[in-house]
Amino acid sequence: MPPSHDLPGLGPKSLAMLAAAGIHGRADLERIGSVQAYLRVKAAGQNASLNLLWALEGALTGEDWRVVAREERTRLLLALDAAQDATRR
Structure with missing residues (x-):
């Protein structure tokens, strides 16, 4: 896993969850996006x-996760719901 400065705001536990899901750095996260990365982490059995x-999302945008939670919550939850619906079909 890359050093944490590659993915700002993510600590060792988050990086370990990403690694367990086969996401090994910023390039992987940028390629698949925050929503798909989250779904892969969950699918890998991570809590x-x-x-x-x-x-x-904050690691990708440079925003603090609390700002993302406050300002981007609805957009991300809708994207998450759409992605989950797509996998059910």
């Missing part, structure tokens, strides 16, 4: 809360 989704 991730929505705080991880906020932190993943």
Whole structure:
């Protein structure tokens, strides 16, 4: 896993969850996006809360996860719901 400065705001536990899901750095996260990364972490059996989704988006945008949770919550939850619906079909 890359150093944490590659994915700002993510600590060792979050990085370990990403690694368990086959996401090994910023390039992987940028390629698949925060929502799909979150879904992969969950599919890998990791016990991730929505705080991880906020932190993943924050790592991509440079925003603090708390700002993301406050300002981007609805957009991310709608994207998460749409992605989950797509996988059910």
